[in-house]
Amino acid sequence: MDVKEKIIKALEDTIKEYVGEEISIKLEKPPNTELGDYSVNICFKLAKLLKKSPKMIAEDIVKKLKEKNIEGIKEIKAINGYINFYIDSNAFAKYLTEKICEEKSNYGRGYKKSVKIILEHTSANPNGPLHIGHLRNAIIGDCLKRILEFYGYDVETHYYVNDMGRQMALVVYGIELFGLDKNKKKDHAIAETYIKVNKYLEENPEDEEKILELMRKYEDALEKNEDNEITKKFEFAVNYALDGIKETLNNLKIKHDTFVWESSYVRNGLVKEVIKKLMETGKIIKEETYMLDLSDFGIEKKMVLARANGTSLYSTRDIAYHLDKLSKCDIGIDVLGADHKLTAEMVKAALKLLGSKVPEIIFYEFISLPEGSMSTRRGRFISADELLEEAIKRAKEECNKRGVEEEIAYDIGLGAVRYNIARISPEKPMIFKWEEALDFEKVGCPFIQYAHARCCSILKEAENKGIENEAIFNYELTKEEKELIKKLDEFKDIIRESAENRKVHILANYLLELAKIFNRFYANCPILLEKVNDDVKKSRLKIVKSTKIVLEIGLGLLGINCPGRM
RNA sequence: GGGCCCGUAGCCUAGCCUGGAUAGGGCACCGGCCUUCUAAGCCGGGGGUCGGGGGUUCAAAUCCCCUCGGGUCCGCCA
Numbered sequence: 346m347d348v349k350e351k352i353i354k355a356l357e358d359t360i361k362e363y364v365g366e367e368i369s370i371k372l373e374k375p376p377n378t379e380l381g382d383y384s385v386n387i388c389f390k391l392a393k394l395l396k397k398s399p400k401m402i403a404e405d406i407v408k409k410l411k412e413k414n415i416e417g418i419k420e421i422k423a424i425n426g427y428i429n430f431y432i433d434s435n436a437f438a439k440y441l442t443e444k445i446c447e448e449k450s451n452y453g454r455g456y457k458k459s460v461k462i463i464l465e466h467t468s469a470n471p472n473g474p475l476h477i478g479h480l481r482n483a484i485i486g487d488c489l490k491r492i493l494e495f496y497g498y499d500v501e502t503h504y505y506v507n508d509m510g511r512q513m514a515l516v517v518y519g520i521e522l523f524g525l526d527k528n529k530k531k532d533h534a535i536a537e538t539y540i541k542v543n544k545y546l547e548e549n550p551e552d553e554e555k556i557l558e559l560m561r562k563y564e565d566a567l568e569k570n571e572d573n574e575i576t577k578k579f580e581f582a583v584n585y586a587l588d589g590i591k592e593t594l595n596n597l598k599i600k601h602d603t604f605v606w607e608s609s610y611v612r613n614g615l616v617k618e619v620i621k622k623l624m625e626t627g628k629i630i631k632e633e634t635y636m637l638d639l640s641d642f643g644i645e646k647k648m649v650l651a652r653a654n655g656t657s658l659y660s661t662r663d664i665a666y667h668l669d670k671l672s673k674c675d676i677g678i679d680v681l682g683a684d685h686k687l688t689a690e691m692v693k694a695a696l697k698l699l700g701s702k703v704p705e706i707i708f709y710e711f712i713s714l715p716e717g718s719m720s721t722r723r724g725r726f727i728s729a730d731e732l733l734e735e736a737i738k739r740a741k742e743e744c745n746k747r748g749v750e751e752e753i754a755y756d757i758g759l760g761a762v763r764y765n766i767a768r769i770s771p772e773k774p775m776i777f778k779w780e781e782a783l784d785f786e787k788v789g790c791p792f793i794q795y796a797h798a799r800c801c802s803i804l805k806e807a808e809n810k811g812i813e814n815e816a817i818f819n820y821e822l823t824k825e826e827k828e829l830i831k832k833l834d835e836f837k838d839i840i841r842e843s844a845e846n847r848k849v850h851i852l853a854n855y856l857l858e859l860a861k862i863f864n865r866f867y868a869n870c871p872i873l874l875e876k877v878n879d880d881v882k883k884s885r886l887k888i889v890k891s892t893k894i895v896l897e898i899g900l901g902l903l904g905i906n907c908p909g910r911m
Numbered sequence: 912g913g914g915c916c917c918g919u920a921g922c923c924u925a926g927c928c929u930g931g932a933u934a935g936g937g938c939a940c941c942g943g944c945c946u947u948c949u950a951a952g953c954c955g956g957g958g959g960u961c962g963g964g965g966g967u968u969c970a971a972a973u974c975c976c977c978u979c980g981g982g983u984c985c986g987c988c989a
Contacts, residue, residue, distance in 0.1 A: 371929075373931090375932075376932060376933075376935095377932095377933095380932075384932085386931055386932085389931065389969075389970075392969075393969080399969085424932080425932060426931090426932085427931085427932065470989065507989065509989095510988075510989050511988065511989080512988085512989070632986085633986095633987075634986085634987055635987095636986065636987085645913090645914090645985090646985060646986065647986055648986075649986045649987045650987090651987075652987050653987065654987090656987095658987065658988085658989090659988075659989050660989085663989095682983090683915075683916060683982085683983060683984085684983055684984060684989095685984090685989090686914085686915060686916085686983080686984065687914080687915085687984055687985065688984090688989085708915090708916085710916065710917070710982075710983080711982075711983075713982080718982090718983095743951070746951095747949090747951075749949095749951095757951090768924080768925095769923090769924075770924090770925080772916055772917070773916090773917065773924085774916075774917060774981080774982055774983090778923095781922090781923070781938090784923095784937095784938075789937085791951050792937090792951070792952090794951085795949085795951050795952075796952090798949075798951090799948080799949065799952085802948070802949060803948050803949095804948095805948095806948055807948085846928085850925085851925095854924090854925060854926095854936085857925095857936075857937090858925095858935090858936080861936075864952060864953070865953070865954095867948080867949095867952080867953080868944095868952070868953040868954080869953080869954095871947065871948075872948055873947090873948045874947055874948075875947090876947090889948095910949080911949075911951065
């Protein structure tokens with residue numbers, strides 16, 4: 346049982362004696378160290394019940410608590426109606442740093458949950474390269490995968506490949522008309538052709554018919570589970586784009602376990618089966634086409650299940666995909682742009698009608714450009730490749746300026762890109778600005794990596810001097826040391842909060858705070874200087890070692906490497 | 912028109928779910944700190960109607976209602 350649990354237990358017991366009622370307690374942290382390590386505001390709530398001032402109640406409770414002698418607690422004070430607890434920092438520092446250094450990369454890891462999660466993310470259409478909007482999806486998804494795994498879930502990631510949409514037919518038609526620029530990175534070549542064919546179609550609307558025919562032929566073949574000239578053309582185009590996308594993902598250190606093609610659900614007949622089963626629910630209305638009435642779920646709009654010409658629609662295929670996916674896992678999570686909110690609700694409702702589980706969905710708002718929203722079709726976007734390349738270039742310049750080897754530029758550049766997206770809470774709309782995306786001189790990831798590099802250099806220097814780290818802590822800790830210790834202790838709570846709420850930015854922000862506190866410690870608590878007492882040296886080295894471990898795990902969970910030197 | 916999301920200093924952002932002690936950071940700006948483990952750093956300073964108005968509460972950035980501004984979605988696109 347850790348200190349916090351002991352405090353809560355003692356408080357709950359005391360309050361039960363005091364008011365004769367069971368009241369559950371939540372510990373909070375006071376705004377500054379003078380006010381202690383933990384506090385509780387329960388007296389404000391008891392004031393009305395007991396018809397006494399919070400201040401008096403706090404004093405009474407503190408008196409009773411002191412008699413209990415809570416282990417690990419050095420002092421308890423009643424201040425302005427709050428009850429403040431002061432822990433025995435020395436004992437705690439010893440306990441915590443030893444634990445971290447022993448558990449190493451497993452510090453903070455959750456117990457094995459035996460729960461299978463399928464996490465779908467990125468899933469960008471194969472009609473061009475990933476742009477910075479897709480990047481938000483991909484980074485949130487990938488960080489989440491890492492965090493959930495660390496927390497103890499069994500996670501499989503999916504990339505759902507939309508190979509059957511109109512946009513793919515356009516690409517196939519475009520390739521026939523214009524071919525592909527073989528000198529370009531594959532996904533960029535596809536985009537170029539896609540943009541061209543869109544423009545061509547605007548000028549030649551009569552060709553629209555050919556697009557519809559392509560789609561129909563593709564679906565026909567799939568329904569018969571045939572391979573023919575048409576399916577080969579689609580597969581070629583999709584794979585061509587996907588090759589490029591995978592290369593980008595690889596550069597971003599993002600790996601999907603499975604790529605699921607939506608056409609596979611037409612091939613295996615599940616789409617047909619879904620429609621059939623939905624028919625049986627009696628919620629289908631036949632107008633020009635089949636529509637699903639979802640008013641029972643509070644959705645006024647009816648869901649269209651197929652085109653009038655009989656071809657299937659994205660959302661219907663999506664139901665089939667989810668049905669299959671959710672049958673293979675305990676929890677399904679999708680990362681989707683906020684523009685999918687309504688359709689996602691519809692898919693969920695349809696799944697409920699079919700008696701299936703529903704996915705959890707993480708929505709993120711768009712990243713737009715200062716001049717407006719992005720559009721692959723109009724060629725108005727900034728590609729992930731471009732951004733990463735620019736970031737690495739910038740990182741190289743910084744390295745040169747500082748006389749550090751250029752090899753780490755990739756870690757710094759990618760870190761900046763990933764971190765700048767991971768740190769923002771997903772429901773916040775973002776406007777992309779180059780100067781912000783590439784601003785890694787001070788704030789953001791390099792700041793954290795720098796703190797880590799400082800840890801490394803101290804530890805290396807200590808090794809050279811033959812000084813061991815050891816949790817002695819037989820001296821009065823400075824406030825920087827106390828704060829750093831407390832922050833390191835928070836890590837496991839942060840992991841839990843991040844994982845359970847599926848919120849990557851919580852971890853990202855924590856790491857920045859940790860780095861900030863470490864830098865303060867670094868500036869105020871000398872370690873290897875002659876004048877520093879040996880026990881202090883060893884103890885502080887233990888703190889440095891612990892910090893390094895936590896920073897490394899944390900950044901690792903965001904898919905970011907920590908250079909040993911910067 | 913209706914649904915959902917966002918609005919916190921010149922700019923970016925945390926906190927909002929689960930209401931409490933002077934609203935945390937950062938950029939930019941001003942002033943200090945390298946004969947001490949890496950100055951991609953540290954310390955100090957100015958800068959805030961938490962979009963606006965009501966309400967609930969001992970207590971509201973946080974909960975409720977209204978309102979303004981921006982984004983996004985609203986049957987055969989994905």
